[in-house]
Amino acid sequence: MAEHLIELRDIKKSFGRVYALGGVSLYVDKGEVLGLIGDNGAGKSTLIKILAGVIKPTAGEILVRGKPVSGWNAARSREAGIETVFQDRALAVQQSIVRNIFMGSELKGPLGWLNIAKEEREAERLMREIGFTSKAFSTHSIVGQLSGGERQGVAIARAIYRQADLIILDEPTTALSITETNKVFHFVRQVRASGRSILFIGHNIHHVYDIADRFVVLDRGEVELEVKRADVPSAEALIGYMEAVANPNKTGSRTVFAAGAAT
């Protein structure tokens, strides 16, 4: 079997008697964008927090580059090259872009004096790498002055600075306009082109359909579907499928991906 960048095997998580995840298996390969789709309460947040090491799974195995990692926690997650951009609370909005990119790993000389010139050069390089440049702002601009899509750019640039191999984006395009969403997509494509992977989480299926190479649909703590983009004819087909999952009594289009669903 091919070696995956990160693989989850039969991850279970229960809070008391409530099962948030009932045995989820999925993987992310190098240089791919995996779209994780699911409604509120499907278990997306729990899954992200497990990957980030913030909460521990009740059962299951996490493999990094094919090797199982024991004692998974936030530090292990970071060592594995996973950086999570949590929705809404990722950035310090009253600070500059530079300060946000180097948050917690400032470039400094003796006694903590900042090497500001070096930080600026490095920040500009990172921003260029993901195509996050504009005449409207500079590395000194306050993050609060940026648009929603640009803020995602700051968070992604930071993840790359922290040498992430897998960047988890939690609902990065929720509440964003079309223009802003396109900016985020542009950053994501640049990151993919550099050989890094992205786990793109969303409940707007159109957004996820546009950007992901492969989809995993999560429903009530279970993987309902895993399918390559090439096997999905359209976003509508994906939506139809999810409707069928939500209302199993109706005859839906569950059969559309007969080939893909088998994987």
Add this chain to the structure above:
Amino acid sequence: MTEAAQPKSAGGEATDATGPRHPFEHPVRRFIDANRAALGTFAVFVVMMAIFIVASPSVFLEWNIYRSVLTTLPVALFLVVPLVFVVTAGEIDLSFPATMGFSAWMFALVVQAGFSPYLGIAAAMLTGALVGFCVGALVVYFRLSSLIATLGMNFMLRGVIQIATEGKSIALVSLTQSSAKPIFSGIVFGVPTQMLWALGFVVFSSLLFNRNQFGAHVKIVGDNSDSAQQMGIDVNLVRVKAFVFVGLGAALAGFFSTMINYTWWPTSGDGYLLPVLASVFVGGTPTWGGVGTVGGGAIGALTVSFIQTGIVGAGLSGFYVQFFNGLIIILSLIGHRWNQIRYR
């Protein structure tokens, strides 16, 4: 702004690195943007002084009144500047008056026992740092409200001083002969030396705030502590360090105030609580954390110490002092409200 008129280039549009500078890159514009609050405070100060000079030119065109302000201002500066750090970190410290009295007490005891005043300074700073650490640890690790907990610490520490000394002051006549006197409370070219020390402290603290990892972390913790934690910053340690810095500043303030008067009083520091707090906010540091200005705080302290001198100097009776104190504080806050942008 002009860029609002033209459509924003999608983040994707790769711009030429050698292209024209964007407007934020202009040094003057950047300086103004980065120092809005401090410049606003400075404008208030200039207007106030202009009014004083017009009202009473004979008093305000003489160096004497400035020298008298410059004698007492340094003590306030050592208190205001570190407090800017604590407020920026999203906390408040009301215990600094007692910390100041307590540290100065240690200085007085060392000098009274016949040791060198330099040893006394070391003892005072160590005491200040320790007290600051205790206050900070109490607030941070017991998750107490810093507003209430530090108020409690202020009363408690002052109580310890009162109990131990039974309210007696300590006169330190030996200081007048000491080599420390010309260094710390002498006069150089008509300027009190303690002012030069305070100025050095303001410059150093400003660098610490803007060009050091400590200042950067203080701002980030006050801005978004969740994010700071996720990025591996020891949020609690940063907060405790800010309190330790206040303790150190209070120790220096206590030392200089004792050095100026050659006497330590058990009430040393008490009168500074409200003027110093007012200076921080008059200076343009907002109450919500994440941003602050050391330079603004220093100018705020200057403004507050001139109000009192200025009103009496302008020929108004002392009964007007409190009224104008309040008026200037309120007007500055309204000014900053209009000047500050709060991002969410």
